[in-house]
Amino acid sequence: MTRDRRVDLLLLGVAVVWGSSYLAAKVLLDVVGVLPLLALRYAGAAVALAAVVAVTRARVGREELRCGVLLGLSQAAILALETYGVAGTSATNAGLLISLTILLTPGFEGIVRRSWLPPAFFAAALVAVVGVALLVSASGGRLVFRVPNHGDLLVLAAAVVRAGHVTAIGRVTRTRDLDLRGLTFVQTALGAALFTVLDPGGVSRAVAHASPGQWAGIAYLALGCSVFAFLAQSWAVHRTSAARASLLLGTEPLFAVLVGVLLGGELLGPLGALGAVLILAGTAWGQRVERLARVRTAVPEPPPGPHPVVAADGPRPTSGRA
Template identity: 55%
Template sequence: MQPLRPRPGLATDLVLMGVALVWGSSYLVAKDLTLAAPVLVVLALRYVISAVALGLVCRGTRTPLPRRPELAAGVLLGLTQAAVLTLETFGVSGTTATNAGLIISLTVVLTPLLDGVWRRSRMPAPFFAATALAVVGVALLVSGDGFRAPGWGDGLMLAAAVVRAVHVSLIGRLTAGRSSNSLALTAVQAAVGAVALSAAAAPALGTAVPRLPLSAWAQLVYLALACTVFAFLAQTWAIRRTSPSRASLLMGTEPVWAVLVGVSLGGERLTLVAAVGAVLVVAATYYGQHVERVHRLGSVALPEPAEAARRLTSA
């Protein structure tokens, strides 16, 4: 009897699932870190570690220095990415990691909407139905045991989803038709974020850093190396070995992992109403993504969207 062999592509699928897992877990890790240090300090240190690591990777792979257009795009994208992570980290400190991971997944439906506005191209009616369903899901998710106004943390996570959609659309517009080096572009973004957030956190860095426990440093290294450096390199390797649709499907499980990590490791609780909302959010984002893909493939006028570019950013 022939021994069983792994099917072709299994390693690629596992790598992409690993990316989704670390991104989904990042919300709980970031929430824990905000209990140990001010949010801006957490962000500054995360960015500095990421920038140093990416710089070493660029040097080790002999990545060419970014050209002027790449540098200009990287600076702008670095600022928008820093804004996204700032809103996310402040937001997750005021809500649950479960809610944060699910609300931020709305980027999947917000990005095509924004891109359609910029391109003056109307999305099909089923896409708007998916968007409405996602909004209903978020309303149920944040309502807990009964309907109530969203908390400030939920509001910041929603703002982060909107700004991330802007960031993703900018990536598509700034890199369209250009042979940009993705690694160099990401390293520039990390460097810009490190400078900007270190400047913002400067008043608190001197007192907060010496007081950080070893566990907090381990969490920072995890966010920087696993959720940024590993995720970027892994997805770049894996996407070249599978179809964009399959990669998008596997990495789209990020909110599912956020729920599992938040409930199992974070001790968070999902009420029945909130659980229904979570299912609606995940189902709506998957359906909206499917509608957008079919619409894109059926339209000759529209170029490749920024869906793959979205994965250049970290959680």
């Protein structure tokens, strides 16, 4: 298996886990609340990563602290904006707006690198966005959009921050000698402290009254959707372009719907099925365009970092996810 293929599969793994997080979070949010859930999710991830750092003697130095704070703040902002935004808008609008990350990230990366992908990539990304719009429509029914409200604006802000976050991950992991385990630990510890400070009473009540099933859901969000996802995303973006990573992570709504259909008993209508096909087609097309563009420009792929972290080294959500 080629390195490109391994990276793609890992990023798709992130999309699968993040997509499945919606069903887990939906049950928890009604009884725990947004800020307590985010605080406990981050705290669980921080504890797990502290153990990884201790056992593997990972480095948590000045660079990991500085970059970890920056990336931790942006990741926390994505989760908070997206969670509060989804609560105030329709699923159709939220899914379409957050998927704009697929189009925004190549623009951000082009500005940073001063090199642009061909128009065909943006066309492929647009196909995927249209697919998301169809997929997240109510049971595949008629698409209905309303006048944008505060929820729509929050989700749009989350899409902008996520595009910048993915671009920043690619830049800092390529230009600095960073230990990704230490970097991710700093991000999760910061998120745990931040969300706990914002609602200490809610966190205390959640800890005191959570049932075993709720703790299992929190553990899944912490270990799967945070530890594994953050580590895998940083490792993979270091080895590909931010645009390609964003395109693959943009398949998240597809997996969210599949989990809902298979485990939640939801139905996928004709328009939803067409949307799924368009997401897969747009993603495959965009991957090919990005790969050929990289070969044509003869840009050497970044070498593995000094402290590579593979999926087996640690667990693997954003926009994200709560």
